[in-house]
Amino acid sequence: MSEPLRLAIPQGSLFEETLDLLDALDVDTSRLRSDSRALLFAGDAFTLVTMRPSDVPTYVEAGAVDLGITGKDVLIEQQERLVYELLDLGYGQCRMVVATRTADHSADDLERRLGAIRIATKYPRTASRYFEERGRQAEVIEVKGSVELAPISGLADGIVDLTATGRTLRENGLEIREVVANCTARLVANRVAHKLRQEEIDALVERIGAR
Amino acid sequence: MRACGQAMSNYLIPPGTRDILPDEMRELRALSTVLLETFLRFGYGEVWTPTMEYEDVLVRGDERAAGVSYRLFDEHGHVLALRPDMTIPIARLVSSRYGKADPPFRLCYLSHAYRAVRPQRGQQREFLQAGVELIGVDAPEGTVEVLEVLCAALDAAGLTRARIGLGDAGLYRGLLETVGVAEAPRSKALEALERHDFVALDAEIRRLDLDPAKLDVLISLPQLRGGAEVIERAIALGGEDTKSATARLRETAEGIERRGIAGRVIFDLGLVRDLGYYSGAIFEVYDPALGHVIGAGGRYDDLLGRFGRPLPACGFALFVERVHVAQAEEERR
Numbered sequence: 001m002s003e004p005l006r007l008a009i010p011q012g013s014l015f016e017e018t019l020d021l022l023d024a025l026d027v028d029t030s031r032l033r034s035d036s037r038a039l040l041f042a043g044d045a046f047t048l049v050t051m052r053p054s055d056v057p058t059y060v061e062a063g064a065v066d067l068g069i070t071g072k073d074v075l076i077e078q079q080e081r082l083v084y085e086l087l088d089l090g091y092g093q094c095r096m097v098v099a100t101r102t103a104d105h106s107a108d109d110l111e112r113r114l115g116a117i118r119i120a121t122k123y124p125r126t127a128s129r130y131f132e133e134r135g136r137q138a139e140v141i142e143v144k145g146s147v148e149l150a151p152i153s154g155l156a157d158g159i160v161d162l163t164a165t166g167r168t169l170r171e172n173g174l175e176i177r178e179v180v181a182n183c184t185a186r187l188v189a190n191r192v193a194h195k196l197r198q199e200e201i202d203a204l205v206e207r208i209g210a211r
Numbered sequence: 212m213r214a215c216g217q218a219m220s221n222y223l224i225p226p227g228t229r230d231i232l233p234d235e236m237r238e239l240r241a242l243s244t245v246l247l248e249t250f251l252r253f254g255y256g257e258v259w260t261p262t263m264e265y266e267d268v269l270v271r272g273d274e275r276a277a278g279v280s281y282r283l284f285d286e287h288g289h290v291l292a293l294r295p296d297m298t299i300p301i302a303r304l305v306s307s308r309y310g311k312a313d314p315p316f317r318l319c320y321l322s323h324a325y326r327a328v329r330p331q332r333g334q335q336r337e338f339l340q341a342g343v344e345l346i347g348v349d350a351p352e353g354t355v356e357v358l359e360v361l362c363a364a365l366d367a368a369g370l371t372r373a374r375i376g377l378g379d380a381g382l383y384r385g386l387l388e389t390v391g392v393a394e395a396p397r398s399k400a401l402e403a404l405e406r407h408d409f410v411a412l413d414a415e416i417r418r419l420d421l422d423p424a425k426l427d428v429l430i431s432l433p434q435l436r437g438g439a440e441v442i443e444r445a446i447a448l449g450g451e452d453t454k455s456a457t458a459r460l461r462e463t464a465e466g467i468e469r470r471g472i473a474g475r476v477i478f479d480l481g482l483v484r485d486l487g488y489y490s491g492a493i494f495e496v497y498d499p500a501l502g503h504v505i506g507a508g509g510r511y512d513d514l515l516g517r518f519g520r521p522l523p524a525c526g527f528a529l530f531v532e533r534v535h536v537a538q539a540e541e542e543r544r
Contacts, residue, residue, distance in 0.1 A: 061502065062502045062503075063501060063502015063503065064502065080329055082407070083407065084407040084409065085406075085407065085408040085409055085410050085411070086409055086410070087409075087410065088410045186410060190502050191407070191502070191503075191504065192497045192498075192499070192501065192502050192503070192504070193502070194436075195374070195376050195436060195477050195479060195495075195497055196374060196477075196497055196499050198436050198437055198477070199437075202434070
């Protein structure tokens, strides 16, 4: 049981603050901060593995890593993954929102007249669930790239997307209509590791909490 | 002999089902035999029940019909369903076949069960279970006996590092009631716990109008897991409130200690299982080589009553294919 805990580190917007958190816990992050192309960094207390945030629940659920850090947006979208959500880490604050074109209320009108609203999103399950729970009909269109393009080009009436400052939305002539969820970075654990490596995981949770 | 090469013609089988070829089958057969022999050695008799049952009968066992996924009509228009586990069929069997016989009944099985799968998750629609049911012996004696059989089965399979997580299905609900949490927030808190979402649980509890000491108990207790000392820690934390909630777990702990299997068991005060018929002790089986549970079980003291033969009962099922994967991983170490 003395193997180091394996911890998934999210690449992208949560990366820097996650490394700052690890520094505060006296975990050496210098190799991750260097320009290395490596994905796995062995250490004494932790083996750190970098991956896309949306892959974190997959690796954690399967037990390929014991713990992971990812955004609440990812956990909401992949709600069916069985992982233990242990801590709200506080950083990476952003909102999942419904946005439509600025000063254009025709989306409401269209929803009323056509019975459904067309929504482009990278979070199809979150968007579908949000409208279903409110008894509203939505045609959810999954896109992979810049979602803001969809309402500008006429692919969709609105979008469901993540925004931190709202700047990208504004610059593309979109404004927030509804807030679906508030999101921050979360610490998640594999179900088996949560039981079998209880002492180490509880100690880590406590150290992060006391930070 | 390995299956290899380009398929001459490839006729598909449904996702979540598998063909098993001789190399794997030989090992699976050996594992199954070792498990069954262990059950027989403890005086459990093997039974066989139909793969399909009337849906009404399965739903009588678990009104949410949580596990029932595959239904078909027979030639008379009756709805048949593939069994999602063996516990309900055995409850039916005991009340129908042993209606006048004196309990206890010690039964075991090696059977396939059927559940729906989510795509691309490596889940099986058809999976093999090896398990026991002990019917007519109350807690804690019955629970402790079943745990002893489970430990012996894990040893027989060579999984000496495997551990059993032991909790109580009614523990947290009972604590919320004792502390005086109203129905609506209570079910919200329980839902968060069932999702294993401690962040949401924390938020739900902090929203309650309770004194800080009680809030602390409600937040900390479901995170307690470890040796029998966690029960004492729970009582130190919450006094009388947690004393009554953990009373059953405490009795089981004493029994486990007497049988010398305490080192195998992790007490988990936040453990929940999603099947509707569990009451009292619940367990999950873990092996460090695998990220998924390899078995599960618990007490179901109210289930037999739904079939007209009220008797206390307890059992477990090991997921044989997963136990086999764990065996292979342990050998690689």
